[in-house]
Amino acid sequence: MSLRNEILQVTKELLIKEGFSKISMRRIASRANVTATSIYLHFKNKDDLLLTLIEESIKTLKQALQDSVNSEYGLTDQLRILAETYINYALNHPQEYEIIYMVRPEEMPKYPKDKFRDVRSAYELIADIIRESDHHEYIEVEDSLISAYTFWAQLHGVVSVILNRRLDTRIPQSTFIDQSIEHIIRGFINQKTPA
Amino acid sequence: MSLRNEILQVTKELLIKEGFSKISMRRIASRANVTATSIYLHFKNKDDLLLTLIEESIKTLKQALQDSVNSEYGLTDQLRILAETYINYALNHPQEYEIIYMVRPEEMPKYPKDKFRDVRSAYELIADIIRESDHHEYIEVEDSLISAYTFWAQLHGVVSVILNRRLDTRIPQSTFIDQSIEHIIRGFINQKTPA
DNA sequence: AGAAAAGGTTAACACTGTTAAGTTACGTTT
DNA sequence: AAACGTAACTTAACAGTGTTAACCTTTTCT
Structure with missing residues (x-):
């Protein structure tokens, strides 16, 4: 090697x-x-080394998300599975997940912006899924890119609370995760009555 | 001084x-x-110094949230205002907000746990508001503590994406914030048809 | 006044990321 | 085969880090 x-x-x-x-x-x-x-x-330096590692982690996260996509699912089921996949990845690779979000562009100005665009590209995948799915389930997807970002941001929040050990000890982690996912998914559903 | x-x-x-x-x-x-x-x-050391600073920041965040509480609002309006207050605080005090979440318990094992419980207590405030409000608006609040945590986690996710410069440059920040808040609030509303 | 304690300093230790200069080994060209 | 060039690696050093031990000085209390 x-x-x-x-x-x-x-x-x-x-x-x-x-x-x-x-x-x-x-x-x-x-x-x-x-x-x-x-x-x-x-x-080039320590940051470069870590960035390279980040890119690798992003790639495996992206792959995990990609692998969880199945066109047979309805949108809500697909989103639920994506959410579970995302959270599982983060909890199973906490240090890798951490460095993905730890390194900040402004703290390493030497680096080309396209590296950070790479980091973002994982979420375009979510946007694509929202965009490409059929919209028969009364879902809010006026702007799929924004929706994907809010979806991802909320997932990140859930993960972040757990990884940063900020979850109240009285709350079981699995309950927190399940309920969070339900809240997040529900946020995408219109208040219209289903048929 | x-x-x-x-x-x-x-x-x-x-x-x-x-x-x-x-x-x-x-x-x-x-x-x-x-x-x-x-x-x-x-x-005692650098961590102690920073922790003291964190406690101060938590206090002002808590105060800002407290000040935005008004019993005349309905629950959804109240939650919306809490969300806006929270996000505004974070964006206006980015470094302070950052250290609140940067320091991790396991990285400073010397410190008494109650200090971290203090950090958490800000979210009990949200739990209280959910618990105390009238539940006439078809809101999911089986467990108000968990609900408060999911609410906060999602807010933290939104803030985190912005502060970490991970928001796509094509998306206006204010649009992202508004839509995120709407998604989060909607996550709390039951799918039942409103009266 | 004398003792105790509080508030401050200097010097040092063991680390950190990073660079400049030097060495060794290997592959290519003549 | 000899010379060259270059790639891979090392040693030594710089400037910075958090932290501690030992010491000095000033204030406070009895």
């Missing part, structure tokens, strides 16, 4: 095992049996 | 002006015309 990939994998392992705050160039390097400076031969 | 308060204010200013990443004990100290070690006479 090339050192570049070795570094990426070691960083990911370190991230998963010890968390974001415990990561340092020297620790990564030592676990790859290399000096810290060697990392700079393959990555 | 006591040095303790001086430090708090200087830290807050630094935070607002230069952001989270640019904060260091020495920079804070120098702006207060003091040595870095002096800070440790008033705060």
